[in-house]
Amino acid sequence: MRAMTRRALLAGSAVGASAALLPTATPAAAKPARTAATCASYRAEYHFTVPDQWKNDPQRPVWIDGEYRYYYLYNPDYFTGGTTAGTAWRLATSTDLVTFTDQGIAVPKDTTPNGDLWSGSAVIDTQNTAGFGAGAVIVIATMAPDEVTQAQYLYHSSDGGRTFVNHGTDPVLPNPGVRDFRDPKVIRDEERGRWVMALAENDKVGFYHSTDLKSWSYVSGFVKGGIGVLECPDLFRITAVDGTAKWVLGVSANGKGAGLPNTYAYWTGSFDGSVFTADAADPQWLDHGWDWYAAVTFDRHRGDGSVDPSVRYALGWLNNWDYAGVTPTIDCDGFNGTDSIVRQLTLRRGSDGTHYLASQPVAALDDHVSRTVHLGDLEVSGTRVLDHRGTAYEVTCEITWDQLRGAGLQLRRSLDGTRHIDAGIYEDYAFLNRRPTVNPDASGRWQESHSPFDPSARTVKLRILVDRTSVEMFVDDGRHVHSSAVFPYLIDTGLALFTIDGTAVFRNTVIREFAG
Numbered sequence: 088m089r090a091m092t093r094r095a096l097l098a099g100s101a102v103g104a105s106a107a108l109l110p111t112a113t114p115a116a117a118k119p120a121r122t123a124a125t126c127a128s129y130r131a132e133y134h135f136t137v138p139d140q141w142k143n144d145p146q147r148p149v150w151i152d153g154e155y156r157y158y159y160l161y162n163p164d165y166f167t168g169g170t171t172a173g174t175a176w177r178l179a180t181s182t183d184l185v186t187f188t189d190q191g192i193a194v195p196k197d198t199t200p201n202g203d204l205w206s207g208s209a210v211i212d213t214q215n216t217a218g219f220g221a222g223a224v225i226v227i228a229t230m231a232p233d234e235v236t237q238a239q240y241l242y243h244s245s246d247g248g249r250t251f252v253n254h255g256t257d258p259v260l261p262n263p264g265v266r267d268f269r270d271p272k273v274i275r276d277e278e279r280g281r282w283v284m285a286l287a288e289n290d291k292v293g294f295y296h297s298t299d300l301k302s303w304s305y306v307s308g309f310v311k312g313g314i315g316v317l318e319c320p321d322l323f324r325i326t327a328v329d330g331t332a333k334w335v336l337g338v339s340a341n342g343k344g345a346g347l348p349n350t351y352a353y354w355t356g357s358f359d360g361s362v363f364t365a366d367a368a369d370p371q372w373l374d375h376g377w378d379w380y381a382a383v384t385f386d387r388h389r390g391d392g393s394v395d396p397s398v399r400y401a402l403g404w405l406n407n408w409d410y411a412g413v414t415p416t417i418d419c420d421g422f423n424g425t426d427s428i429v430r431q432l433t434l435r436r437g438s439d440g441t442h443y444l445a446s447q448p449v450a451a452l453d454d455h456v457s458r459t460v461h462l463g464d465l466e467v468s469g470t471r472v473l474d475h476r477g478t479a480y481e482v483t484c485e486i487t488w489d490q491l492r493g494a495g496l497q498l499r500r501s502l503d504g505t506r507h508i509d510a511g512i513y514e515d516y517a518f519l520n521r522r523p524t525v526n527p528d529a530s531g532r533w534q535e536s537h538s539p540f541d542p543s544a545r546t547v548k549l550r551i552l553v554d555r556t557s558v559e560m561f562v563d564d565g566r567h568v569h570s571s572a573v574f575p576y577l578i579d580t581g582l583a584l585f586t587i588d589g590t591a592v593f594r595n596t597v598i599r600e601f602a603g
Contacts, residue, residue, distance in 0.1 A: 126419040127577050131554045132479035133455060133601040134405070135179070135426040136416075138189050141165035142424030143411070144206045144319065144381035145402055146176065147272070149224065149248060150388045151211070154180050156248050158193060158209060158226075165423065173203025176226065178249065183451035184400065184429040194226055194242050194251045201240060201256060205229040206270040206319055206381065209248060210300075216282070217243065217300040224248035225300050227259065227284070229269040237268040239286070241301060260284070260295065260303045270319045273300070279360050285320040285336070292320045292338060294361060306361045311370070314352060315341030319381045321351075322358070325444075326396045327434035333442055334358040335434075336365070337373070339381050348536070349407060350374040350570075351382040355434070355442045371443055375538040376519055376569035377528070378557070379403035379427055387431070399432045400449065405557050405572055410527040415574050416556065427570050428452065428552055428559060437566075446565035448481075448552060457602040467494070468590040470504075475598055476580040479554045484596040486511070487546045491589020498553050499524060499573070500581030508573055510560045512540050512547050513587065517562045519569035526573050538567035 130136055137159070146158035161177035176194035179187040196203035207228030215221040224244040231237045238258035242251040262268050267289040276283050284295040284303060290312045295303040311317065321337035337353040352370035356363055373382065382403030387395040405425045414423050429449040436442050460475060478499070486494050495511015495518075497504075509520040522534035540547065540562070550561040555577070560569045584593050 128420055129414075129416045129555050129574070129577070130420045130422070131425050131556060133185065133452070134428060134554050134557060135187055135402075137161060137177070137422050137424035139422050140424075141174075141422070142177070143174070143404055143406070145383050145404060145426060146206060147208050147383040147385045148400075149209050149211055150386065150392070151224070151247050153392070154182050155184060155385075156180055156190075156209075157187065159424075159426075160204070160206065161192065161424075163192070173197065174205065176204055176228070176251075183454065184449050185451050185455055190249060193244075193249060194228070199253050199256045201230040201232045202234075203230070204240075205231070205237075207239070208271060208273045210273050210275065210282075212300065216298060217241075219243040220245055224251075225273075226251055227271050227273055227300065229271065230258075235266075236262050237266075238262045239271050239284075239303075254301070259301050260286075265289070267316055272320050272322060274322055276360050281360075283322070283360065285322045287316075287318045287320050287338065289316055292317060292336065292363075294363070296361070307363075309336060309363050309365070311338075311352075313342075313345055314347060314370070315344070315349075319383070321353075321382075321384055322363070323384055323399060324358075324396070325399055325432070325434045327436060327442060328397070329436055331434070331436070331442065332396075333366075333434055334363065335444070336363050337382075337384065338370075340370075342372075343533070348372045348375050349377065350379040351401075351403065353444065366442070373401070373432075373444055373446065374403065374568045374570050376536045376559075376571040377533045378405045378407050378572040379568075379570040380407060382427075384432065397433060401430045401432050401446070403427045403570065405570060407527075407533070407572075409533065410529065413527040413529070414556065414572075425556060425572075427557070430565075430568075443566065446561060446568045448550070448559075448561070452481075452601070455601045456599045458600040460598040462596040462598065465584060465593045465596055466590065467584045467586050467593060470497075470583055470585045472500070472504075472581065472583045475582050477553075477582075477598075477600060478575075478577060478580055479601065481550065481552050481599045481601070482582070482597070483548075483550045483599075484593045485546060485548045486591050486593055488586070488589055488591040489545065491586050491591055493587035494547075494589075494591045495585060496549070496551065497581070497583040497585060498551065498558060499575035499579045500583050501576070501579045502581065504581075504583070506575065506579050507581075507583070508558050508575070509585075510549065510551055510558065510569075511585075512542075515542055516540050517547070517560075517567060517569070519558060519560050519571055521558070521571050521573045524573055524575045524579065526571075536569045536571065538562065538569065
């Protein structure tokens with residue numbers, strides 16, 4: 088991700104972040120983080136959070152010995168900042184992608200003159216192509232020794248990816264003289280017996296080949312302007328429900344200037360091992376909210392370890408560089424860094440013949456349900472406050488109507504009804520609006536997110552995940568998703584249904600709570 092932004096932010100955010108909207112937040116370096124005795128916890132109930140300090144970019148998990156090994160960028164010096172700021176790769180393991188076990192730092196920073204590590208990817212070298220042993224875990228990540236010149240460096244592990252050592256101090260892919268040259272995503276091309284790297288290069292994703300992971304040659308580029316500097320590229324193959332196989336190229340991108348999301352843009356298309364050809368010039372977006380950045384996707388492994396070609400997992404950083412240092416968790420819990428729920432992605436064909444990625448929360452979330460409340464069918468005209476209170480839950484329903492302008496839910500509602508998060512549909516769009524509650528966007532510009540909706544259907548399915556500092560709304564079986572950070576007062580626990588200019592029935596309304 089962004090060179091100067093990352094280092095400057097990590098060096099200064101914990102000691103100088105503006106948190107004017109957060110009554111509980113003060114400069115974190117001024118005093119130790121409060122304990123639970125004096126400050127209630129904002130730590131998420133069922134989302135992944137960093138144990139302490141800071142996290143940002145997820146790194147693509149790898150499957151080893153029956154578990155996912157999930158790396159992420161971690162700054163152990165977040166609260167002191169200064170010249171020691173920067174990120175290492177920390178490791179957590181999981182068998183179900185809902186609960187994770189911390190394993191500490193796997194790839195430390197500042198062990199060579201090259202400094203700290205940025206984003207990259209880990210692969211398992213089953214055929215010993217790099218010469219570090221069959222099954223060695225190889226990490227290729229961006230580093231910038233002079234804080235400007237970005238290049239790709241190699242680390243290797245012989246203990247299943249729990250600890251790594253550097254492969255010298257020279258890059259395996261030097262910078263050719265450009266500013267943006269980062270976030271390598273490496274995949275194995277078994278058909279052609281080589282490795283493929285996708286690299287973020289400003290408005291281009293560059294593709295490279297290697298036979299040994301240690302020397303790389305440029306082969307082609309995919310260019311897309313108008314959506315900011317491309318970061319964290321992604322490349323994978325997935326088989327659709329109808330049997331069609333597609334390649335998908337994804338990037339983290341900032342389309343705010345064009346009225347588009349600031350999340351994960353993707354194209355379906357074909358890839359011949361060297362060149363990606365998109366089905367359409369403009370991308371689709373995997374999330375329409377404000378806070379689903381630096382996302383990664385990864386293989387779904389079945390119980391026997393085999394890969395399911397029809398399902399892929401995904402997770403993103405629940406934050407945004409525009410306000411990354413603003414969160415009540417700094418004071419109350421001593422950390423800054425929360426991830427989205429892990430999603431299951433499937434490739435589906437829309438009514439217009441276009442293929443798209445549909446998202447659903449990971450199926451294993453069902454195994455962590457502690458309480459289920461069935462409310463049945465509820466008729467609403469105006470506002471209907473429900474007899475349920477909570478800060479972390481899932482609510483699902485199908486809203487049907489004959490004639491109205493809008494309908495939805497008020498989440499994390501205050502007792503007097505003045506504070507809440509609104510989620511639903513209005514005329515020809517679905518929306519998630521955090522403006523009526525405390526949230527990280529002091530500018531007031533990034534409050535309500537939209538995605539397309541066809542009002543002629545006169546029905547919409549909503550599945551909404553609510554946690555202490557986030558809301559994720561899945562619309563119509565995951566055709567569109569909105570993920571946004573929110574910081575409601577912990578006393579705001581109400582839930583209401585609403586309609587605008589009409590009557591609707593909220594069918595099969597179900598609330599599920601989760602065990603931590």
